[in-house]
Amino acid sequence: MNYHILPVTAFQQNCTLFWCERTRRAAIIDPGGEPAQLLALIAELKLQPEHILLTHGHLDHVGASVALATALALPITGPHHDDAFLLETLPMQSQMFGFSPVAAFAPARWLNHGDTLTFGDVQLEVLHCPGHTPGHVVFVNTQSQLAQVGDVLFRGAIGRTDLPRGNHRQLLDSIRHFLLPLGDDFRFIPGHGAMSTIGHERRTNPFLASKP
Numbered sequence: 001m002n003y004h005i006l007p008v009t010a011f012q013q014n015c016t017l018f019w020c021e022r023t024r025r026a027a028i029i030d031p032g033g034e035p036a037q038l039l040a041l042i043a044e045l046k047l048q049p050e051h052i053l054l055t056h057g058h059l060d061h062v063g064a065s066v067a068l069a070t071a072l073a074l075p076i077t078g079p080h081h082d083d084a085f086l087l088e089t090l091p092m093q094s095q096m097f098g099f100s101p102v103a104a105f106a107p108a109r110w111l112n113h114g115d116t117l118t119f120g121d122v123q124l125e126v127l128h129c130p131g132h133t134p135g136h137v138v139f140v141n142t143q144s145q146l147a148q149v150g151d152v153l154f155r156g157a158i159g160r161t162d163l164p165r166g167n168h169r170q171l172l173d174s175i176r177h178f179l180l181p182l183g184d185d186f187r188f189i190p191g192h193g194a195m196s197t198i199g200h201e202r203r204t205n206p207f208l209a210s211k212p
Contacts, residue, residue, distance in 0.1 A: 001018055001019065001020060001021070001122045001141050001143065001144040001146065002018075002019050002021050003016060003017060003018050003019070003146065003189070004016070004017045004041065004045065005017075005189060005195075006037065006038065006041055007192075008031070008032050008033045008034040008037065008038070008064070009032050009033035009034065009060055009063065009099075011032070011060040011192065012192055012193075013030060013032040013033070013060040013061055013191055013192055014030070014148075014189055014190065014191055014192060014193075015028070015029065015030050015031050015032055015038060015064075016028075016029040016030065016148050016189050017029075017041070017042070017045070017047065018119075018122065018124070018139075018141070018148070019045070019047050019119070019120070019122070020119055020120025020121045020122045022120060022121055023048070023119075023120035023121065024045075024046055024047050024048050024120070025047075025048050025049075025050050025119040025120035025122075026042070026047040026048060026049045026050065026051075026119060027049065027050065027051040027052075027053050027117070027119050027122075027124070027139075028042075028049050028051065028052050028053065028068060028074075029053045029054075029055065029139060029148045030053070030054060030055055030061040030062070030148070030150065030191065031052060031062070031063070031064040031065055031068050032059070032060045032061045032062065032063045032064060033060070033063040033064050033099070034064060035064040035067040035068050035071065038064065038068060039068070039071060039072075042072075049072055049074055050074070050119040051074065051075070051077055051117060051119060052065055052068055052069055052072075052074050052075070052076045052077065053077050053078050053117070053124075053139060054076065054077070054078040054079050054107065055078065055079055055136060055137055055138065055139070055148065055149075055150030055151070055191065056079045056083050056086070056132065056133040056135060056136040056137070056150055056151065057079060057083035057084075057085075057086025057087045057090075057133060057135065058086060058093070058133065058151070058163075059090060059093040059094055059097060059099060059102060060097075061150065061151075061191060062087065062090070062102075063090075063094070063099060063102050065105070066102075066103065066105050075107070075108035075109065076105070076107040076108055077107055077108060077109045077111065077117065078107060078109070078110065078111040078126075078137055079107075079110070079111060079133075079135045079136060079137045080110060080111055080112065080113075080128050080130075080134075080135035080136070080137050081110040081135060082130065082133075082134035082135035083133050083134060083135025083136070084106065084110075084135070085164075085165070086133060086135075086164075087104060087105055087106060087107075088104050089104070090102045090103065090104050090105070091103065091104060111126045111128075111137050112126065112128065113126060113127060113128035113137075114126065117139075122141060122143075123141070123142075123143075124139045124140060124141055125139075125140045125141075125142065126138070126139065126140075127139075127140060127178045127179075129149070129152045129171075129174035129175070129178050129179070130167065130170050130171075130174060131152065131159065131161060131166065131167050131168070131169075131170040131171020131172070131173070131174050131175075132150070132151045132152055132159030132160060132161060132163075132166055132171055133151075133163070133165060133166065134165050134167075136150055136151070136152060136159075136174075137150075138150065138152060138178070138179070140182065145182075145183070145185055145186045145187060146186070146187050146188070146189070147179075147182065147186065147187070147188045147189070148188070148189045149179065149188045149189065149190055149191070150190070150191045151190070151191040151192070152171065152174060152175060152179065152190075153175055153179055153188065153190060153201060153205075154190040154191075154192065154193055154196075155190065155193055155194050155195070155196040155200070155201070156196075156201075156204065156205055156206070157205070157207065158171060158172070158175065158205070158207045158208075159171055159191075172207070172208075175208065176208075179198060180198060180202060180208075182198050183198060183199075184197065184198055184199025184202060185197065185198075185199065186198045186199075
């Protein structure tokens with residue numbers, strides 16, 4: 001599996017393209033904005049997107065989803081249903097953060113822990129990792145030892161839990177129960193900022209130093 005990260009919007013959210021090298025079939029993860037730029041990149045890479053996948057319902061991760069779904073005739077998949085309240089309040093979120101208006105929507109499919117998604121020869125496993133939001137999910141490709149973790153874990157930090165329905169204890173439990181067991185060599189792409197590995201965060205991330 002190959003990948004490309006394109007930071008979008010003023011929040012520099014990492015929209016990520018995953019694709020099968022043999023077939024060029026692809027998944028678009030967290031298209032937070034700038035759909036024209038994303039469409040141009042997809043054309044440049046000669047990809048054939050099959051999925052628009054969402055880790056969670058915050059505006060900076062979902063803002064261009066409907067525009068891309070319409071342009072590419074694709075379904076929107078994810079996050080977990082517990083983030084429905086965030087997708088329903090997108091008009092309020094866009095007004096609050098000074099974005100162009102974004103209409104509320106519901107995905108074609110909600111995701112649950114243990115679900116799998118395929119494109120070409122690639123399979124992604126879904127992990128439900130609540131805490132930053134109640135319905136946050138993570139997308140894992142075991143073969144490439146690579147995950148898109150959204151706003152659960154960052155290089156040297158963890159996701160915020162001071163936003164509506166965030167839960168700090170739950171976030172730490174998600175990281176310890178589902179992300180750390182992936183193994184130290186596992187690389188991850190966070191929702192913002194630089195990539196890291198599980199091992200690097202296990203050793204150096206101050207938020208993971210305390211005992212459960």
